[in-house]
Amino acid sequence: MNAAPADQIRLLDVQALDIRLQQLAHKRKSLPEHAEIESLTKDLTQLRDLLVAAQTEESDCGREQTKSEQDVDQVRQRAVRDQQRLDSGAASPRDLENLQRELVSLAKRQGDLEEIVLEVMERRESAQERVSELTERVSAVQGKTDDATARRDAAQGELDAEAASVTKERELIAGSVPADLLKLYDRLREKQGGVGAARLNQRRCEGCRMELDITEFNEIRAAAPDTVVRCENCSRILVRTSESGL
Template sequence: MNAAPADQIRLLDVQSLDVRLQQLAHKRKSLPEHAEIESLTKDLTQLRDLLVAAQTEESDCGREQTKAEQDVDQVRQRATRDQQRLDSGAASPRDLENLQRELVSLAKRQGDLEEIVLEVMERRESVQERVTELTERVSAVQAKTDDATARRDAAQGALDAEAASVTKERELVAGSVPADLLKLYEKLREQQGGIGAARLYQRKCEGCHIELNITELNDVRAAARDAVVRCENCRRILVRTSESGL
């Protein structure tokens, strides 16, 4: 394949722009905010799970407290009715004696139930404090996540804008390179990890960074100026310039 020396040098410009696009893509993918957001999201998920568990426990405690208070109220009402019957004296001595015994039993039952109410209230208060703490922690981590997301989006936006500018420049430069030469370059670039053309600088291929031996140098020297030569080591297009050391 033949191509004017100027076209081959423009191919180096295309390669330089392609490298810049690769760098921008890598930088976009490697933004530190990605790892930060991933870590914060993991923390946020765990905290939300803990918060839901605490809220569920608080709700259960609320129902338990309501039930215990209803039990106390029922015992208290029964004791009030018994006391009224006892005070009225409208019963046989035996019934009055039974009422007295039942009042003692109800008083003990009421005391036990009130202890249960207090225990449940203390447990519920502790859980409510936990809910408050977890709610605050969730809000704090969410704020950090929002901040990291905003920073990531801003950084990505800047990189995308630069990539768009480089892509446009690349289209203009590539448009001035002969189609067959550009096609070969694209094929080699895909095969060779993104580098399809390299400068021959001081007798060394800048693609594989291997210095050409004397035989290879003589072959390059003997090639016509418009010949498209390839590196014998990496097979990339080898572009000659005034600094090639030939």
């Protein structure tokens, strides 16, 4: 393949821009905010799970408290009715005796139920405190997550803007390179880790950093200026410049 020396040199400009695009893409992918957001998101998920569990416990305790208070109220009402019947004396001695025994039993039952109510209230209060604490922690971590997300988005916006500018410049320069030369360059760049053309610096290929043997170097020295030469070690296009030592 043949191409004017100036077109070959322009490949180095295209290559430099492609490398910059790679760097920008890597920087975008490697922003520290990504790891920060991932860690915060995990913490947030765990805290929200704990919050849901605490809210569920508080709700369950609330229902249990209501049921226990209703049980106490029922026993209290039954005791009031029995006491009224006992006070009225409108019953046989045997019935009055049974009422007295039932009142004693109801008093004990009411005491037991009131203790249950107190125990449930304590558990509910503890759950409410836990809900309050977790709500504050969720809010704090969410705030940190929002801040990290905003910083990440801002950094990505700057990188994307630069990448768009570099892409336009790349399109402009690549448009002046012969199509067949650019096609070869793009194919080699894809195969060779993003580098398709490299400068020949003295006897060293700046693509693979290997030094050419003297025979290959002499062949390149003898080649016509418009001949597109390739590195024998890495197959990349070798661009000859004033620094090539030819």
